[in-house]
Amino acid sequence: MRFSIIYFEFQSTFKMKTPEEELASIKSMMERSTRFLSLSGLSGILAGIYSLAAAGLAWYWIYFPKSSWSDGTAILSFRDLLNRMLLLGLGTLIAAVGSAYFLSKKKGAGNAQPFWSPASKRFLQSLFLPVALGGFFCFALLHESAFELIPAAMLLFYGIGLVQSAQFTLGKIKNLGFTQLLLGLIAAFFPDFGLLCWSLGFGLFHVIYGTLMYFRYER
C-alpha cells in the first residue's frame, strides 16, 4: 500500500487523480486518435430524408400509377428517364455528402476536434473505396442495361463500406452496414423489390440510425 500512496501524492502535482481516471484518460486518447467521432447523427437523418424524397420521385417517374412490386419491373428505355435518374441520383448524393460534411464539421468544432485528422482520413478512405467502386460498377450495369440490379449493387457496396469503416468511427455504424447488406441481397434476388429495398436502406434506416446516433452521442 505504501507505494500507491506515494504514487498518488506524486501524481496529484501533475493533475492526475486516481489510476481509474488515468486508465480512462488513456482509453479516451486511444479512441479519439483512431476514431472519427464527429460524425453527425443529424446528417444521417437528413440523408435519409433526401433518399426517401428521391425514391418517391423515381417511383413516380418509373412506375406511377402502379406499384413497383405488383406489376413487374418497368424497363428503362427512354433516354429522358435515364438522364433524369442520373441527375436525381447525383443530386441526392451531393446533398447527402454536403450535409454530412457541414454538420460533422460543426459538431467537431463544438468538441474542439479537428475535421481533418489521421482518424477522419482513415474513415473516409475505408468508406469511399468500396463506395467509389460501387459507383463505377453501377455505371457498368447501366452500360449493360442491367437496370434492375442497380439498387442491389448500391446497397451492397455501401454496406461493405459501412462495415469496413465502422472501426474508424462510431462503432454502431456497423449494424447499419449489415442492414444495407441484407437489403442488398434481397434486392439482388428479387429485383422487383429493388426500389423498395433501396428506399428502406438509404431512406428509412438512415433516419432510424441517424436518430439513434443523435440521441446516443449528441445529447
Added chain:
Amino acid sequence: MSDESQKGYDKAFDNVLRLRIMSILMVNERYDFNSFKALLQVTDGNLASHLKHLEQAEFIRVEKSFASRKPLTTYVSTDKGRKSFQAHLDFLEQLIRQNKAS
C-alpha cells in the same frame, strides 16, 4: 507492496501529456506533430519538450520526411516504449485491484 508491482511504474509517464502521447502511438502506426497538437490542444513548445523527453528515453522515434515539399515530422513508438507502456498499464490495473481489495 512487493517489488514486482513497483517494477511497472515508469517515471516517463508521470506527466499526463507524455502518457497521452504514448497512448496515441500505441494504437496508431505513426502520428504527426500537427495532429498531436490538434488532438491534445497544447502549445508547440510544450508538446515538443515532452516529445523530446520520450525520444531521449527511446520510447519513440522521430521520422522526418516531406509531404508536398513541406517538412513533415512523424513519430513512431519503439519496442521499448510499447513494453514500458504495457508495464505501466499493468501497474495501474494492479493498483486498482489493490484499492478494491483493501
